[in-house]
Amino acid sequence: MVAIAEDQAPGARGARRRQESRRRLLAAARKLFVERGYHATRPQDIAREAEVGNGTFYLHFADKRDIFLAFAEEACAEIEAAILGPLNEDVPWHQRILNALKASLAFEESERKVIAAALMDLSIIDPGSGEPTVRPRDRLARITAKALQDGIDRGEIRADLDAELIAHAILGMVEQAAYHAERSRLSNETVLESLAGFVTAGLAKA
Structure with a gap:
């Protein structure tokens, strides 16, 4: 869970890491929602596409609906x-x-x-x-x-x-x-x- 630890790191390094992981998650969500649709896309699929841990997904978004709205x-x-x-x-x-x-x-x-x-x-x-x-x-x-x-x-x-x-x-x-x-x-x-x-x-x- 290195990604989670780095996302939770204090200071500028942690802020940059959080910003980057959120950007990657949104880019992955965009790709999968467009390709597969809402129902066929799961949070773990988005995390995998973004190359982050499942825990990192839930640091940024409450659930699939939350990231869809974003x-x-x-x-x-x-x-x-x-x-x-x-x-x-x-x-x-x-x-x-x-x-x-x-x-x-x-x-x-x-x-x-x-x-x-x-x-x-x-x-x-x-x-x-x-x-x-x-x-x-x-x-x-x-x-x-x-x-x-x-x-x-x-x-x-x-x-x-x-x-x-x-x-x-x-x-x-x-x-x-x-x-x-x-x-x-x-x-x-x-x-x-x-x-x-x-x-x-x-x-x-x-």
Whole structure:
């Protein structure tokens, strides 16, 4: 249990060791959640992939659900950083939507299942555990809803829509589209053209 002892070491050396082992665990969790899915991934699998002891896993995370939330938070922050710029661009609303979809689909293009995994609803995959106060995907929904509301306020988007509801619907659509595109080996161009056409047609004023 050298890894545990070093993780628990006091001072700067122990802090660096803890930071590194947490980084390795999160990288391993990301890989396994994307490749195997939530249910087929066990804490010991993550520890083995990260090349740390099982005890080290529990120094950083309470259980599998805890590390999944950390992975989802990290991945959603990366997706948020990718789409925030396009959603705030000073261009017509349909171009903002197009650019945001393009940015989200370009995110980790070689690992498109990251999007589907990160946006997964824990109430479905882990019934009875309850939801965190703020789910990682809620942050993405909020910034998407703000962009939609801005379009409504400017008179660019139909005003009879609930911006927050539609934002969650768009996220769910992107999640499922990314999953289907990965399984069906669809090109980003095909996915983008279909999604952008569908979303903009639904939001456009009559």
